[in-house]
Amino acid sequence: QRLNNHFQFLDVGRKDPAKKPLKLRKSQFVEIYKPFNQEEVNQQAHRCLGCGNPYCEWKCPVHNFIPNWLKLASEGNILEAVELSHQTNTLPEVCGRVCPQDRLCEGSCTLNDGFGAVTIGNVEKYITDTAFAMGWKPDMSKVVPTGKRVAIIGAGPAGLGCADVLVRNGVTPVVFDKYPEIGGLLTFGIPEFKLEKSVMANRRKIFEGMGIEFRLNTEVGKDVDFHSLIEEFDAVFLGMGTYTYMKGGFPGEDLSGVVDALDFLIANVNHNLGFEKDPADFISMAGKKVVVLGGGDTAMDCNRTSIRQGADSVTCAYRRDEANMPGSKREVVNARQEGVEFLFNRQPVEIVGNGKVEGVKVVTTQMGEPDENGRRRPEVIPGSEEILPADAVLVAFGFRPSPAPWFKDFGIELNSWDGVVAPEEQEFKFQTSNPKVFAGGDMVRGSDLVVTAIWEGRNAAEGILDYLDV
Numbered sequence: 001q002r003l004n005n006h007f008q009f010l011d012v013g014r015k016d017p018a019k020k021p022l023k024l025r026k027s028q029f030v031e032i033y034k035p036f037n038q039e040e041v042n043q044q045a046h047r048c049l050g051c052g053n054p055y056c057e058w059k060c061p062v063h064n065f066i067p068n069w070l071k072l073a074s075e076g077n078i079l080e081a082v083e084l085s086h087q088t089n090t091l092p093e094v095c096g097r098v099c100p101q102d103r104l105c106e107g108s109c110t111l112n113d114g115f116g117a118v119t120i121g122n123v124e125k126y127i128t129d130t131a132f133a134m135g136w137k138p139d140m141s142k143v144v145p146t147g148k149r150v151a152i153i154g155a156g157p158a159g160l161g162c163a164d165v166l167v168r169n170g171v172t173p174v175v176f177d178k179y180p181e182i183g184g185l186l187t188f189g190i191p192e193f194k195l196e197k198s199v200m201a202n203r204r205k206i207f208e209g210m211g212i213e214f215r216l217n218t219e220v221g222k223d224v225d226f227h228s229l230i231e232e233f234d235a236v237f238l239g240m241g242t243y244t245y246m247k248g249g250f251p252g253e254d255l256s257g258v259v260d261a262l263d264f265l266i267a268n269v270n271h272n273l274g275f276e277k278d279p280a281d282f283i284s285m286a287g288k289k290v291v292v293l294g295g296g297d298t299a300m301d302c303n304r305t306s307i308r309q310g311a312d313s314v315t316c317a318y319r320r321d322e323a324n325m326p327g328s329k330r331e332v333v334n335a336r337q338e339g340v341e342f343l344f345n346r347q348p349v350e351i352v353g354n355g356k357v358e359g360v361k362v363v364t365t366q367m368g369e370p371d372e373n374g375r376r377r378p379e380v381i382p383g384s385e386e387i388l389p390a391d392a393v394l395v396a397f398g399f400r401p402s403p404a405p406w407f408k409d410f411g412i413e414l415n416s417w418d419g420v421v422a423p424e425e426q427e428f429k430f431q432t433s434n435p436k437v438f439a440g441g442d443m444v445r446g447s448d449l450v451v452t453a454i455w456e457g458r459n460a461a462e463g464i465l466d467y468l469d470v
């Protein structure tokens with residue numbers, strides 16, 4: 001009877017999965033949400049109205065068939081749901097966990113009109129996790145091998161998205177990564193409290209079973225040269241991310257105790273996963289007064305990692321107001337609950353200290369007119385300087401592309417901000433100025449999201465298939 005109730009959303013409110021106890025969250029590197037059970041999925045997924053022209057699908061960057069797999073999941077039909085979700089997404093279990101749903105699929109759900117959006121992300125995660133637990137694997141029995149091989153540089157979401165589509169179309173992908181595990185920033189960036197590392201380790205087994213070959217601990221340009229890849233393979237895909245750290249450009253950034261966000265997060269992952277080469281590489285915030293500068297996802301991850309490492313206090317200073325923060329709203333809530341203090345409208349102008357960091361000098365800002373991207377500019381209030389005491393400062397101002405020096409030897413063109421030029425709108429989607437080379441993800445669009453990197457990788461694979469004429 002419940003399955004025919006189109007007004008379920010009137011009887012059943014939106015419910016997010018329960019979070020683990022705060023005490024545990026603050027000390028352990030484990031995912032903070034408990035998984036949904038099938039009954040909760042039945043209830044929550046069935047709230048979907050099945051809109052004729054679903055806004056959630058349009059807003060989801062990979063255009064998942066959301067109402068369709070919500071319906072299958074609400075009926076307990078997990079194996080059909082997982083097949084459908086993999087038609088558009090390479091890593092649904094990851095997106096379900098880390099997408100900022102409040103500004104993507106769930107943000108455009110019709111039920112936001114006073115009823116509370118359907119919990120799309122958590123159902124997506126449930127479908128894949130449950131299917132894996134049931135032993136589901138992608139069915140490759142109908143794939144016809146083409147004999148073509150493509151080298152993929154980077155095992156992040158862009159490279160994996162590309163490999164997934166290629167292998168399902170009979171092209172063998174060989175994925176090179178300098179790190180010892182696949183995932184890119186999913187493994188060496190995003191902390192375990194958002195995405196446990198077993199998720200990617202499991203995915204690696206699935207990918208290998210599909211016929212994707214990984215050559216890890218292999219840096220292209222150092223351990224293997226790009227020329228040999230161009231010679232050996234039918235095409236090459238670049239999904240190398242963006243790794244040039246943005247700086248504040250104010251005095252004191254070189255003081256001891258000032259650390260770049262990603263160096264801190266990677267050291268923490270290496271420590272937790274046993275990849276640490278030298279114990280001295282670990283950067284501990286235990287017992288320290290930590291100030292985190294920035295307001296994006298990376299800043300939130302630094303805040304919450306510092307808490308778990310046992311920081312004495314964690315203060316996050318951001319130069320705009322809370323409404324204009326780029327980080328996921330959900331993660332700001334989580335950070336606050338875990339004990340992070342936010343100081344909005346504070347712009348750092350200097351890191352002060354004698355030989356080592358002792359504080360951050362900030363000025364107060366107020367929100368001015370919108371800039372060219374529509375975000376309101378922070379304006380400094382004269383005479384508002386104050387010093388935030390600190391033993392450690394984590395700088396999370398974002399990333400710029402890090403083009404390899406060998407790009408120019410192969411005619412791979414860059415744009416004005418060093419991104420690789422590989423447009424979608426052309427005969428072969430995401431082809432670079434070297435016809436045999438394609439590119440996607442953060443290195444093409446600038447630092448963005450997991451789901452947009454997956455989308456570009458998958459679409460670049462379509463460009464490669466057209467180029468190879470298979």
Ligand code: FAD
Binds near residue numbers: 262
């Ligand atoms: P990457 O994930 O960076 O992968 C690039 C890979 O290329 C790396 O594994 C690297 O080792 C490899 N590589 C580079 N050069 C070479 C070479 N020469 N040889 C071999 N391998 C090479 N997005 C979200 O959607 N939600 C979040 O919650 C979120 N949190 C984030 C938190 C942090 C701390 C950071 C830094 C980013 C976060 N993001 C988040 C953004 C998201 O992780 C990225 O947008 C996404 O991973 C980009 O994918 P990519 O494949 O383009 O690059």
Ligand code: SF4
Binds near residue numbers: 099124
């Ligand atoms: Fe939402 Fe991201 Fe899943 Fe798309 S991939 S449905 S945006 S959680």
